[in-house]
Amino acid sequence: MKRRILLVEDDASIALVITAALEAEGYDVTRCASIADRDAVLAEKQFGLMLTDVVLTDGDGMETLGRVREAAPTMPVIILSAQNTLDTAVRASDTGAFEYFPKPFDLDELVRTVQQAIGSSESAGLDDVADDVAPGLPLVGRSQAMQTVYRMITRVLRNDLTVLILGESGTGKELVAEAIHQLGKRSAGPFIAVNTAAIPGDLIESELFGHEKGAFTGAVTRRIGKFEQARGGTLFLDEIGDMPLEAQTRLLRALQSGRIRRVGGTEEITLDCRIVAATNRDLEPMIAAGTFREDLYYRLAVVPISLPPLRERSDDIEALARHFLVRAAGEGLPRRQLTAAGAALLSRQPWRGNVRELRNFVYRLALLARDEVIDAGAIEPLLAQDRAQPQPGLAAPVPAADFAEALSSWLAEEQPGEGELYSAALAAFERPLFLHALAVTGGNQLRAARLLGINRNTLRKRLSELAIDPDEAGSRG
Secondary structure: OOOOEEEEEOOOOHHHHHHHHHHHHEEEEEEEOOHHHHHHHHHHHOOOOEEEEEEEEEEEEOOOOHHHHHHHOOOOOEEEEEOOHHHHHHHHHHHHOEEEEOOOHHHHHHHHHHHHOOOOOOOOOOOOOOOOOOOOOOOOOOHHHHHHHHHHHOOOOOOOOOEEEEEEOOHHHHHHHHHHHOOOOOOOOEEEEHHHHHHOOOOOHHHEEEEEEOOOOOOOOOEOOOOHOOOOOOOEEEEEHHHHHHHHHHHHHHHOOOOOEOOOOOEEEEEEEEEEEEOOOOHHHHHHHHHOHHHHHHHOOEEEEEEEHHHHHHHHHHHHHHHHHHOOOOOOOOOHHHHHHHHHHHHHOOOHHHHHHHHHHHHHHHHOOOOOOHHHHHHHHHHOOOOOOOOOOOOOOOHHHHHHHHOOOOOOOOOOOOOOOHHHHHHHHHHHHHHHHHHHHOHHHHHHHHOOOHHHHHHHHHHHHOOOOOHHHOOOO
């Protein structure tokens, strides 16, 4: 019985390839093409494993798996699907399937997984079919790269393992964290997001762990920290690579012990939240340089999930653009449609700022396009404008040798009021300088401050005064 496999697949060519590969490994494969045939075969025979497609001629192969569980409660199931969305991956996980393979799949990997499933007894007793996942899932894309991300997400939904999300700025790390929370067993609890790079080093412990009244100057009341606020839910620690070393030590101690103590307090508080961290930095060189704790890295990276940059999943750009047009319309912008030629033009762009840059461009396109249907002809001028125009507030570049001359010309032309010359000149100098630093560091304020050789708090203050958005400036790098 263990060597017998039931294959439920209505695509004859795919069924032929799978059958040949499994029979070459010595398995006895029975193939059927519909749910009705599947149920009839299961009523007569026992199988060591079932592989099933989702969309079949007479219904949904996943929605009807409850009947399969009744007929063969311990038989592992592997789901195959061409509907390569996060929704499908989560539904497959909710059925208790041993594995989910998006089409097209690697045949050798499928055979190895069949061998593992048949040799495993862990698939017995898993939950029956769950309710459909609510619409509005935060991730978009069906590329092979995103399928890997979806499969990693589904593996952590039924447990509380700590997750470390890695990826460039703008790739959607917080969206992955939100998906893990929304679809996981802690979805009824709060989702608390903390940008650790935006908190001054001397306040980060108070922010995370809370403080008691009188713990330090200015602590006039007790404050509940983010760990306690996330009780029963998920704590998302963004930009974890920018956390000061001293705070890293406190965080490591909390993760190891499962308990925290408010600053200035004596009571130990047991943690009850899932930890998801994220960074756009390469942590390995930082570990080698001693700026990031190796033991903290391994404590956080129990399950690492690497998000691909948009340039490595250009097949998703059309779907993302159409998705953002729908969102834009829902937020009050004009309703727009995108032609195939327009989508193809967007798909050929580099999008160095990743999904964030594409989203901002599509929103701007929805606002500025004259016609409801957006073709390549309407997109090209806006792309050309982005390529040709300098960054906001950035003067046209001049040779280094002419810098003093350019400054003299600016001083001769400017007519600031009395007592305003210094501040005006400083702003004119700082704005392009800060924009450049943020562009080359992907919007990371700590790295930009280091590049400039100034204090991060000073940089943050000046960015606020100059009305510079670090994320937008970083997406143009």
